Amino acid sequence: MTDAWSDRKRRSIMNLCVNSKMGTVFLSSKECSDEAHTSQHIYEYVESCIQEVGPEHVVQIVTDNATNNMGAAKLLKEKRPKIFWTSSATHTINLMLEGIGGLPRFKKILDQAKQLTIFIYAHHKTLSMMRKFTNKRDIIRSGVTRFASAYLTLQSSTFWAGVALCLKVFSPLVKVLRMVDADWKPSMGFVYGEIKKPKKEIIDALGGNKKAYEPIINIISKKMKGRLDSKLHLTTYLLNPYYHYKDPQLQHDPEVMDVVLEFFDTLFAGDLEVQKQVVTIELPKYKKKMDRFGRELAVKACEVNDCDYDPTTWWGTFGGATPHLTKIAIRILSLTSSSSGCERNWSTFEGIHTKKRNRLDASKMKNFVYVQFNANLMEKNKKRKERNMEMLLANDSHTAQEWIVDCGDCDEDGVGIVGDG
Known part of the structure; x- marks a missing residue:
């Protein structure tokens, strides 16, 4: 699985991780600030890593659905037709949620919820009162993507009937998102079967009203085609x-x-x-x-x-x-269906490339990340076995910024939000 990211200094970095039933392991990273992320460039990087791992050990490459990645897939197919290039299920389901969230009836509810939440968090007395009457619970819950944050935040609210409607529609898809986003169980064998269920649940939640459910089902089917039905x-x-x-x-x-x-x-x-x-x-x-x-x-x-x-x-x-x-x-059936493990790696890069260590070159950063990310992996696997660990939650508030302050689609540090697009 591979992904690209820009750090605080706007350096462009690509990384590649390897997934098996044991989990995700960081393998390699490459600074490519001076090069365009063309299909050819991505293909050459992936091909070099395939050679390092051994082609006989590689079944698939997982990336998001960007055009340059799909172009790289065609180049790989020409040389290695037995290796499959698949779209990240996490990214695809997030696009489904984004599309549904853009429909007028749901966008209005989401905008109202954001306005109310921003008001509460902007006034310390109101925030204190809210926490007092909710046993210190927060409305804001940061997810790994913007629309995961939207769902998790709405789930914490019971202010009006519109929120309940959003939850009824979003919930079936978020269940699948939780499954494909987690590393604890290979998900490839479950994606197609589980993504069929939300369609029926959404139709039932909307009382079988074709006018209400048809635009939602069309979005799910359109985003799924060519991505989750390979x-x-x-x-x-x-x-x-x-x-x-x-x-x-x-x-x-x-x-x-x-x-x-x-x-x-x-x-x-x-x-x-x-x-x-x-x-x-x-x-x-x-x-x-x-x-x-x-x-x-x-x-x-x-x-x-x-x-x-x-x-x-x-x-x-x-x-x-x-x-x-x-x-x-x-x-x-031992394969993952998402590149989430690769995307979570960026938080490790961000933690290492701090203001005090912003002169680290790419090779040293790669070595630091290799040690820290893989050590964290072993610790997370241990914790997940000990208790039910929620993978959908994020470690920071970047993906929830628009629910805290009125800042549009960008977070306050200008760092790209994983999974958008």
Whole structure:
């Protein structure tokens, strides 16, 4: 996963992290202030890191949906057609929330909520009174993106019916955002299946009123298309037994199956024997629940999608009769669907590049970040195992500035807000 950022001195830096089931690890950074972030430039940086890690270990590249990143994806496909380039699910869902928040009925509510919040926080007596009657709770809750902040802040408010309406519409999407933003569980196998649920929940929340829900559903579908419905997304959707066993008709869905066959055609290009083994022998065994796949324990083990459910463990237990397919399933179901871990790395850069240490060159900064970010990763993994840690919350108030002061879309330090655009 890779992302770009500008520090306080407006130096442009790109970084690249590696994700596995163990979490996200910082690998490399590159100062590119003197170079345009062209598709060619991004591709060359990613390609150099692929060579460092080893192409045989890389399944996908995850970035946001910027045009230059999509151009880099085309260049990579020409050289490495078996490595998939996917759009960050966190960024895509944030764009859905942004689009919905821009609809007139929701924008009015959000603007009113911001005005009220700014008024409360601008007057210390009012703020003190609010905290007194809410047991010292704050309205403002900083999220990792602007629209995550909007949701988290509205959730703290119960001032008028319009807020409740916003929550009913935003909440289903934010549930998915929480899932894809977290590092504690690989999310690739769940994105497509879970993003289908908010559509139904939003329709129900708006009482089935087509005029009310249609603009929202259209935004979700438009942002999803070409981003969260790729060959990788749909193949992991089918190979996740939680969805396959719950919906007997999934295996007969022509839209899903056509894309899954394209996936295997891409993955085994030039090796028709293995492709034939997987597509005509092993995949039907899984679809028809034959051999170990039909055992009662196999069915029970994937009934509930909770914190203990891991589709890769399921395949390792019950996929003995389909060795090729099992290897593929475990590999792609171990993938993340977002570049959030890479984006969170910028707070480490910001902490190291302070006013006292603003003369650090890029190589020294990279070394400092490598040590600190990866040490923090181990500590966060430990804390997440000990208690339920909310990843959607941010460590600072940059993303909540517009809820505190009337400053437009920029934060007070001029630092870019991750996930916008």
